[in-house]
Amino acid sequence: MAELGYTSNEIMTIAASRRLADGMVCFVGIGMPSAAANLARSLHAPEVVLIYESGTIGARPTVLPLSIGDGELAETADAVVSVPEIFRYWLQAGRVDVGFLGAAQIDKYGNINTTVIGGTYDSPQVRLPGAGGAPEIATASKETWIILKQNKRTFVEKLHFVTSAGHRPGAHGSAIRGRGPTVVITDLGVLTPDPETMEFTLSALHPGVTVEQARAATGWELKVALHLEITPEPTAAELAALRDLYARTEAAHGSASTEG
Amino acid sequence: MAEITTLRNAISSLVHDGSILAMEGFTHLIPFAAGHEVIRQGRKSLTLIRMTPDLIYDQMIGMGCASRLVFSWGGNPGVGSLHRFRDAIQNSWPAPLAIEEHSHADMAARYQAGxxxxxxxxxxxxxxxxxxxxxxxxxxxxxxxxxxxxxxxxALTPDVAIIHAQKADRKGNVLIQGITGIQKEAVLASKKAIVTVEEIVDHLDAPMNACVLPFWVVTYVCEVPGGAFPSYAHGYYSRDNSFCKAWDGIARDRATFMAWMHEHVLTTEDFAGFKRSLNREAEAQHG
Known part of the structure; x- marks a missing residue:
């Protein structure tokens, strides 16, 4: 997509960041969720409240953290609490508006696998990192957003393992306390659940992407919303802010001292 | 009652083959020096408990210290996979590794119960x-x-908790600042506790409501400056992100990993020696 003047990663991050607003309380996963959330904070949502599972509430990092517990998160936070407290008082009690997660694989109902791929549980082909905070973030937040790149390895018909719950066909809402996953943002477009079947359906394409491309990158028979939208082009300000954020991050993390 | 001693003595006194260890530090204050000492002493068949078994457990698993891992997220934060952890689970190298996995919220709750x-x-x-x-x-x-x-x-009730903290006083009261993670719960859930610290001071000067472990719940305190490297100790040094990135290349291959561990950990006397060895290598590489 070089001719568009931005990359598919950039439009994905920017499209996600636009969904955050001032006053939202967002429990942020590391990686793309953190990039999108901090981009939003630098642009249209300076008062979005970012919570990281290391116990930092209201963190305002100037560069993207490499780990979920970087020192800058603590230094810039409104409060730093223990790990049991962050999960019990803040997440489990329902104080989080948006749980913002990445994933290794999802299915059409927004269930997430970050545990094993292939083989059996005891003898997997690929051992992934595991759950982290996601099983409870996915079910205790008022809603969940998922961001990941879309291809046939990541968008699968059937997951080998459900680490964190999405929707269940025929059991709308199930035991999830909030609304569950409400949006999946990818490098190709945006998917939202069909209100009746809860199946994730293509509801927007990023500029220059076709429905055929999105279908070819999906392991299930992708349905398309009646009114398919096109993601508005990134603005110059958005692109500049995102690139500046990455440049600052690169400079900060690349120059860490090797002296202990 | 806390006894101030060397890390070598603390580990040899409390950590035995088959012990159940909880080494905690949630991306901050990870007890690397203590992990290296367990490796140097050649402990085997350990049950290793840790919410985020990152580089430190990758090293211990790869060196064959563990027969069982209890965890909730096993990766190299911001970098990718833990290759020794994956090799142990997928290929039983260097030894079979039984796993018991949970979520973070659960592990935190289990420590609290303990x-x-x-x-x-x-x-x-x-x-x-x-x-x-x-x-x-x-x-x-x-x-x-x-x-x-x-x-x-x-509930989690480990034999020994091992953590790193910023300071202890001469009586063995311990002060933890910054992201305090799960360390207080891990210490109180365990039968014994070893705390390595950046420095031992005359007066702790702990602010009111600070996270302090009273001396009488700590078994051993060991002064190991820089003992959380390559993680960080808030107020002392920052995380060495380039080391964490370089670890991906070191750990990817069994032979490269073994050579690295042999050169920098097994044949060095202590953590200060490990750091000197790393610095020598860095100087040689940069001419």
Whole structure:
């Protein structure tokens, strides 16, 4: 997509960041969720409240953290609490508006696998990192957003393992306390659940992407919303802010001292 | 009563083959020096408990210290996979590794239960997740007041907790600042505790309400400056992100990993020696 003047990663991050607003309380996963959330904070949502599972509430990092517990998160936070407290008082009690997660694989109902791929549980082909905070973030937040790149390895018909719950066909809402996953943002477009079947359906394409491309990158028979939208082009300000954020991050993390 | 001693003595006194260890530090204050000492002393068949078994457990697993791992997220934060952890689970190298996996919220609750002297923890967890099917330590309980079915998980009661902190005083009171993670609960849940610290001071000068472990819940305090490297100690040094990135290349291959561990850990006397060895290598590489 070089001719568009931005990359598919950039439009994905920017499209996600636009969904955050001032006053939202967002429990942020590391990686793309953190990039999108901090981009939003630098642009249209300076008062979005970012919570990281290391116990930092209201963190305002100037560069993207490499780990979920970087020192800058603590230094810039409104409060730093223990790990049991962050999960019990803040997440489990329902104080989080948006749980913002990445994933290794999802299915059409927004269930997430970050545990094993292939083989059996005891003898997997690929051992992934595991759950982290996601099983409870996915079910205790008022809603969940998922961001990941879309291809046939990541968008699968059937997951080998459900680490964190999405929707269940025929059991709308199930035991999830909030609304569950409400949006999946990818490098190709945006998917939202069909209100009746809860199946994730293509509801927007990023500029220059076709429905055929999105279908070819999906392991299930992708349905398309009646009114398919096109993601508005990134603005110059958005692109500049995102690139500046990455440049600052690169400079900060690349120059860490090797002296202990 | 805390005794101030060397790390070598603390580990040899409390950590034996087959011990159940909890080494904690949630991306901050990770007890690397203590992990290296366990490796140097050649301990085997350990049960290793840790929410985030990152580089430190990758090293211990790769060196064959562990037969069992209890965890909730096994990766190299911001970098990718833990290759020794994956090789052990996928290929039983260098030894078979039994795993018991949980979520973060659950592990935190299990430490709290252990610290509270309760047999199990209750949380609203694992809704719709497959994890409980593969883990006998996760069950459910019905609330006697509301009828809600909640996750019930077995308390953690390790033999030894090992953590790193910023400071201790000469009596052995310990001050932890910044992201305090799960360390207080891990210490109180365990039968014994070893704390390595950046420095031992005359006066702790702990602010009111600070996270302080009183000397009488700590078994050994060991002064190991820089002992959390390559993680960080807030107020002392920052995380060495380039080391964490370089670890991906070192750990990817068994022979490269073994050579690195031999050169920098097995043949060095202590953590200061390990750091000197790394610095010598860095100087040689940069001419």
């Amino acid at each position: 610290a509270s002297g309760l047999p199990f923890a209750v949380l609203r967890g694992y809704v719709g997740s497959d994890i409980p099917q593969y883990n006998a330590s996760i069950s459910s309980v019905t609330c006697p007041f509301t009828g809600e079915v909640l996750a019930a998980t077995r």
